[in-house]
Amino acid sequence: MNRKIDRTKIVIGTAGQLEKEDKKYWSSKDVGEKLQTITYLRECFYGPEATTGRLQRFYKVFKRS
Numbered sequence: 001m002n003r004k005i006d007r008t009k010i011v012i013g014t015a016g017q018l019e020k021e022d023k024k025y026w027s028s029k030d031v032g033e034k035l036q037t038i039t040y041l042r043e044c045f046y047g048p049e050a051t052t053g054r055l056q057r058f059y060k061v062f063k064r065s
Helices: 014-029 031-045
Strands: none
Touching: none
């Protein structure tokens, strides 16, 4: 993702309106674009090891009573 934020636009609205617009935007994207964005955000927050490393293993499984 090499896109930059367009700082020439300012959007003002209620939280409900903005949430609806977000849902509309993401529902128009295909699965590949969504996964690419999730991977990008994981790398931003947790570093490149979050997407290149292995998943943690579970050592014990507990039964709930």
